[in-house]
Amino acid sequence: MPAPSPSPLPLLVDADCCAPLGVDPLDDGSAQQLAQAFKALADPVRLRLLSIIAAAPTGEVCACDLTGPVAKSQPTVSHHLKVLREAGLVASRKHGTWVHYRAVPEQLAALRHVLALDPVSGP
Amino acid sequence: MPAPSPSPLPLLVDADCCAPLGVDPLDDGSAQQLAQAFKALADPVRLRLLSIIAAAPTGEVCACDLTGPVAKSQPTVSHHLKVLREAGLVASRKHGTWVHYRAVPEQLAALRHVLALDPVSGP
């Protein structure tokens, strides 16, 4: 099995990536991996989707409730959700016809950790 | 003069932007502003440049010392530094023929703040 990975980007946490920016210069590989994660956040529609999901009281949001707030077509929203999923920022759970999305706190925490300047930014 | 702004993006901190993702869904304007900031981080070369600058013992790095480590042409590095500068992530200081770059901790802190899920993640 050469490429079994359904999720091309593992959690940064699982990859032990990376020290805070202010601590160590990034090597090329880590920079690539991090850039991919930040790329997922580098779109206003995806940021709004993620914030809606992350701020949901139940912790989950049906995909059917996401098309309206961001005012984009259903395929476009589906595309953005896929990008967020592949970046490890959200996870999805199928529930009959519907798909529910939830945020992945560990991945967000890993990105926060990288944006720190000092080593003591608390695990 | 419709667009006199030399620095298109003010510090997020100055703009009072934004609540952590887990607290409030982003409005369209904030999402645009944030996306622009994350876009600056969404490139491996820029991440490496930023990490080299942020990890420098003196707090500053000469632009002339940045071309080598990232293995890109001088115009390319200059372009990336401009993107980082316009995103408020680094600041530059001219010193004779040379230009020294330093990280802007406030902007990095603002982005870290946004990536939090809970309101209590420090001022």
Added chain:
DNA sequence: TAGATGTATTGACATTTATCGATGAATCGC
């Protein structure tokens, strides 16, 4: 089984972006 509904994928198109060579602008040493 047939129709309806919620999601995902495909194909196409316009926009953005990363990259580099060539050139311009500012500054230093002589």
Added chain:
DNA sequence: GCGATTCATCGATAAATGTCAATACATCTA
């Protein structure tokens, strides 16, 4: 002033990306 050095800008080009209409897929209901 003059050449050399450092950095920024310009112009061009290839690649990546956001968007939507059309279509396919999966699941529920009657």
